[in-house]
Amino acid sequence: MNKPLRHVWLVVGVLFVLLFTSTTYFQVIAQSRLNANGQNLRTTYNEYGRHRGPIVVDGEAIANSTASGDTYGYLRGYDPGAMYAPVTGYYSVVYGFSGIERSLNDTLSGEADALFYHRISDILSGKQGRGATVELTLDAKAQEAAWDALDGRRGSVVALDPETGAVLAMVSAPSYDPNQLASHDTAAVQEAWSQLNDDPDRPMTNRAIGGDLYPPGSAFKLVVASAALESGDYTADSVIPGPGTYTLPNSSSVMNNFSAGRTDPCGPDDESTLAEALRQSCNTSFAQLGVAVGEDQLATTAEEFGFGQRLEIPLSVTPSSIGTDLDDAQLATTSIGQYEDRVTPLQMAMVAGTFANDGVIMEPQLVQAVRTSDLSTVAELSPKELGQPLSASNASQMRQMMVGVVEDGTGTAAAIDGVEVGGKTGTAEWGEDRAAHSWYVGYGQVDDQKIAVAVVVEEGGYGSRTAAPIARDVMEALINP
Amino acid sequence: MATIVSYTARPRRLTQALLLAFAVVIGVGAYALVGLGRFDEVPADLMQVGVGSAVLAAALQVVVMWRTPYADPVILPLVVLLNLLGIAMIKSVHAANEIYGLRTSASADRQMLWGIVGVVLCLVVLVLLRDHRRLRRYTWISAVVGGVLLLLPLVPVIGDSRNGSRIWINIAGNSFQPAELAKIAFAIFFAGYLVSRRDTLALAGPKVLGIHLPRWSDFGPILVAWGFAMAVLVFETDLGTSLMFFGLFVAMLYVATDRLSWLVIGAVMFLPPAVFAATQMSHVRTRLTCWLDPLSSDNYSSCEQINQGLFGLANGGITGAGLGEGRPDVVPHAESDFIFTSFAEELGMVGAFALLLLYLLLVQRAIRAAVGISDGFGTLLAGGLGFTLALQVFVVVGGVTRVIPLTGLTLPFLAAGGSSLVCNWIIVGILVRLSDAARRPAARQVEGLDAPAAPRPAPEVVS
Numbered sequence: 022m023n024k025p026l027r028h029v030w031l032v033v034g035v036l037f038v039l040l041f042t043s044t045t046y047f048q049v050i051a052q053s054r055l056n057a058n059g060q061n062l063r064t065t066y067n068e069y070g071r072h073r074g075p076i077v078v079d080g081e082a083i084a085n086s087t088a089s090g091d092t093y094g095y096l097r098g099y100d101p102g103a104m105y106a107p108v109t110g111y112y113s114v115v116y117g118f119s120g121i122e123r124s125l126n127d128t129l130s131g132e133a134d135a136l137f138y139h140r141i142s143d144i145l146s147g148k149q150g151r152g153a154t155v156e157l158t159l160d161a162k163a164q165e166a167a168w169d170a171l172d173g174r175r176g177s178v179v180a181l182d183p184e185t186g187a188v189l190a191m192v193s194a195p196s197y198d199p200n201q202l203a204s205h206d207t208a209a210v211q212e213a214w215s216q217l218n219d220d221p222d223r224p225m226t227n228r229a230i231g232g233d234l235y236p237p238g239s240a241f242k243l244v245v246a247s248a249a250l251e252s253g254d255y256t257a258d259s260v261i262p263g264p265g266t267y268t269l270p271n272s273s274s275v276m277n278n279f280s281a282g283r284t285d286p287c288g289p290d291d292e293s294t295l296a297e298a299l300r301q302s303c304n305t306s307f308a309q310l311g312v313a314v315g316e317d318q319l320a321t322t323a324e325e326f327g328f329g330q331r332l333e334i335p336l337s338v339t340p341s342s343i344g345t346d347l348d349d350a351q352l353a354t355t356s357i358g359q360y361e362d363r364v365t366p367l368q369m370a371m372v373a374g375t376f377a378n379d380g381v382i383m384e385p386q387l388v389q390a391v392r393t394s395d396l397s398t399v400a401e402l403s404p405k406e407l408g409q410p411l412s413a414s415n416a417s418q419m420r421q422m423m424v425g426v427v428e429d430g431t432g433t434a435a436a437i438d439g440v441e442v443g444g445k446t447g448t449a450e451w452g453e454d455r456a457a458h459s460w461y462v463g464y465g466q467v468d469d470q471k472i473a474v475a476v477v478v479e480e481g482g483y484g485s486r487t488a489a490p491i492a493r494d495v496m497e498a499l500i501n502p
Numbered sequence: 503m504a505t506i507v508s509y510t511a512r513p514r515r516l517t518q519a520l521l522l523a524f525a526v527v528i529g530v531g532a533y534a535l536v537g538l539g540r541f542d543e544v545p546a547d548l549m550q551v552g553v554g555s556a557v558l559a560a561a562l563q564v565v566v567m568w569r570t571p572y573a574d575p576v577i578l579p580l581v582v583l584l585n586l587l588g589i590a591m592i593k594s595v596h597a598a599n600e601i602y603g604l605r606t607s608a609s610a611d612r613q614m615l616w617g618i619v620g621v622v623l624c625l626v627v628l629v630l631l632r633d634h635r636r637l638r639r640y641t642w643i644s645a646v647v648g649g650v651l652l653l654l655p656l657v658p659v660i661g662d663s664r665n666g667s668r669i670w671i672n673i674a675g676n677s678f679q680p681a682e683l684a685k686i687a688f689a690i691f692f693a694g695y696l697v698s699r700r701d702t703l704a705l706a707g708p709k710v711l712g713i714h715l716p717r718w719s720d721f722g723p724i725l726v727a728w729g730f731a732m733a734v735l736v737f738e739t740d741l742g743t744s745l746m747f748f749g750l751f752v753a754m755l756y757v758a759t760d761r762l763s764w765l766v767i768g769a770v771m772f773l774p775p776a777v778f779a780a781t782q783m784s785h786v787r788t789r790l791t792c793w794l795d796p797l798s799s800d801n802y803s804s805c806e807q808i809n810q811g812l813f814g815l816a817n818g819g820i821t822g823a824g825l826g827e828g829r830p831d832v833v834p835h836a837e838s839d840f841i842f843t844s845f846a847e848e849l850g851m852v853g854a855f856a857l858l859l860l861y862l863l864l865v866q867r868a869i870r871a872a873v874g875i876s877d878g879f880g881t882l883l884a885g886g887l888g889f890t891l892a893l894q895v896f897v898v899v900g901g902v903t904r905v906i907p908l909t910g911l912t913l914p915f916l917a918a919g920g921s922s923l924v925c926n927w928i929i930v931g932i933l934v935r936l937s938d939a940a941r942r943p944a945a946r947q948v949e950g951l952d953a954p955a956a957p958r959p960a961p962e963v964v965s
Contacts, residue, residue: 023873032753037896040895040900041855046903049820052816060809061813
């Protein structure tokens with residue numbers, strides 16, 4: 022009976038070959054298709070069941086995962102929640118994730134290519150894989166100062182280290198509690214979600230880098246002044262016209278020199294130096310300066326400052342813009358930060374930082390370091406130059422003019438004893454019968470420390486009264502820790 | 503026998519001892535890893551499990567040395583390893599259910615208890631069954647017992663229907679799958695019956711399409727077996743069980759007669775019932791749909807189980823999620839019917855292959871014993887038991903990996919379930935006994951003879 026037994030063995034062999042084949046098919050060949058299947062809960066569970074790395078500011082975890090003992094394995098928690106929410110984003114089992122949670126998901130979950138060897142060693146040592154820690158560049162004191170100073174008003178604050186591009190503060194208010202969205206109670210999450218989305222104040226928008234952007238108002242005059250200096254035809258002491266009113270070219274519209282209908286000229290004989298025009302924030306001076314410098318020069322300088330660039334810091338930054346194909350009348354209003362000018366507070370902080378960094382603009386970055394769970398460093402912040410919009414000497418002239426603004430102009434509320442503070446306020450009009458947005462853009466410098474800061478308070482009225490003090494609070498928090 | 507197979511008569515008991523130790527270390531190690539994976543700590547009962555496994559393995563070793571000194575040294579280590587791995591995986595699924603709380607599943611403790619019962623029964627078989635040929639006396643008793651067991655789930659009060667199949671009995675809260683025990687009875691019956699009737703059954707009848715059909719008058723037995731398979735299919739609505747019994751019969755018939763025609767006839771006879779089941783039974787129809795196209799949105803919810811199993815396979819990939827680190831808890835019955843996908847998820851394709859190879863090796867040892875045994879009854883019994891094992895693995899693993907439609911069988915030694923585990927341990931006892939008979943030096947050999955074992959006389963000559 023050996024021959025039939027051999028045949029039986031052959032049949033068994035064939036049956037097992039089928040099993041080997043089918044197993045290989047589903048585990049290797051069809052693997053990615055099955056993993057990508059929308060019905061595959063395991064993909065979700067794997068995503069949420071990982072021990073995700075924390076997000077750290079100044080050594081304290083502001084986002085952390087703890088074992089939850091339910092079907093997802095881990096619960097993401099945020100402390101303090103709202104203050105950092107625009108940066109950290111949320112991590113929701115219902116609505117996915119946003120902010121750093123999204124941009125650096127691979128790193129936090131441990132799936133990033135850079136963590137490959139770490140992952141292998143985890144597999145070999147049988148440890149459960151843990152995501153990497155993301156350390157942010159944010160300064161807890163500055164962040165808190167900015168958050169407290171805004172005090173719930175709609176607006177945003179950004180502070181940068183102009184020499185490295187490190188983002189020291191990024192606040193957007195009103196904010197939300199990401200713990201509400203990270204909860205595993207699906208019904209509660211859905212309710213919180215719809216409430217947040219229905220809120221007319223749009224608490225889930227990071228106003229520092231996105232949303233609808235803001236008209237910069239007079240703060241934009243810094244860009245116009247830079248363009249003028251860079252054109253080579255002007256210095257800080259150049260005398261430029263600054264009448265009480267200015268009829269826009271080819272138009273019947275009349276621009277007043279100051280807001281609230283004030284029509285006093287910028288100086289005797291309807292003219293003043295560039296520095297003086299900036300100090301007083303004369304509209305007619307800068308409108309005419311912009312027209313004289315021309316759209317090309319203005320657009321070039323603005324582009325060099327980062328306008329129109331899509332940055333990943335690693336959060337995606339909405340590009341700021343000054344509009345295109347402007348006629349002279351439009352160019353005139355553009356030059357005082359109105360018309361189609363739309364900027365992010367981050368962009369304005371970058372502009373201010375450029376002056377403090379001798380004309381060199383650094384790429385803003387939010388991540389100080391990425392470390393694995395055993396504390397070996399995977400990546401560290403390396404400063405990157407974005408370009409040089411203006412020469413060191415022009416940057417120095419800009420600084421002098423801005424110091425003039427703070428010492429004896431519209432920005433006095435930003436002054437700090439013993440610190441070189443330069444800046445520019447803005448009062449951006451944006452809608453009929455609505456209060457103007459309040460701006461302050463500037464830098465502070467003492468010893469080797471430099472800070473660039475941009476503040477916007479929606480419908481905050483005069484920049485000099487509302488935004489400038491907030492900037493001072495933030496700079497003080499950074500300078501006197 | 504066309505060729506004479508001769509083994510040098512070496513007991514190889516030391517080999518078995520080492521392999522058993524290896525199996526216990528691997529199995530208990532897997533158990534520890536599951537605890538580490540799920541709770542980041544070694545299971546509290548690791549010591550008990552380790553010592554218990556070692557004691558049982560030692561008992562097996564001692565009894566084998568005492569009763570079946572020439573037994574195949576690989577069979578028991580393979581089974582011990584499979585049993586321990588099964589316990590580890592049941593623990594993993596149970597722990598996952600505890601942690602994530604989607605559903606509940608049987609605990610590993612229960613399986614350990616049944617494992618102990620199984621080992622004890624295996625030892626009893628080894629001690630009491632001095633010669634496998636004694637089983638031949640019970641040929642017809644086995645037939646009756648097997649028939650009764652198989653039809654037991656149809657008895658109104660104790661019969662129990664699950665997932666559309668009526669293959670369970672329930673007595674005082676304890677459920678039992680009698681088909682597992684019937685498998686043993688039928689294997690004994692088929693072997694005993696066929697060995698005495700093989701010459702007649704092998705006689706050639708009319709020739710159709712180049713195949714010698716058996717004589718019409720010899721169709722009786724296969725019709726009876728077919729009838730039983732039909733009864734199981736129609737009344738217990740389980741394609742898997744009926745396929746297994748019919749397959750067992752046909753395979754043994756083929757081995758006994760060496761007539762290919764029986765295989766063809768068997769395959770042809772099983773077609774109508776399979777078609778009948780596929781068209782007339784709603785749960786078989788569902789399973790057929792889920793076999794062909796489980797992932798489409800129309801079928802997704804009705805094929806939830808198989809889909810989750812497939813996702814588990816994909817989640818495992820080549821190297822697996824790691825013991826205690828997969829999510830088998832999202833698969834319904836991940837500790838029993840779908841334990842293969844649980845393994846494939848946590849140990850990956852590498853681990854799944856290893857498991858299949860363990861089974862293949864076990865089947866190979868059974869068939870090798872069948873080849874070595876000098877009496878036809880033993881050959882048929884060993885071959886039959888080996889083939890059912892293979893068929894069962896194929897039906898289960900093929901079912902979850904979409905080679906064939908899903909049926910209600912369980913994976914021997916791995917799946918949670920007392921009846922299956924205990925019955926398979928009894929089968930192992932019989933197999934060890936058979937392998938001892940296969941490898942034992944020829945009887946009445948002069949002791950102290952230095953010359954290599956003389957070739958045994960070929961006892962069976964196939965015409």
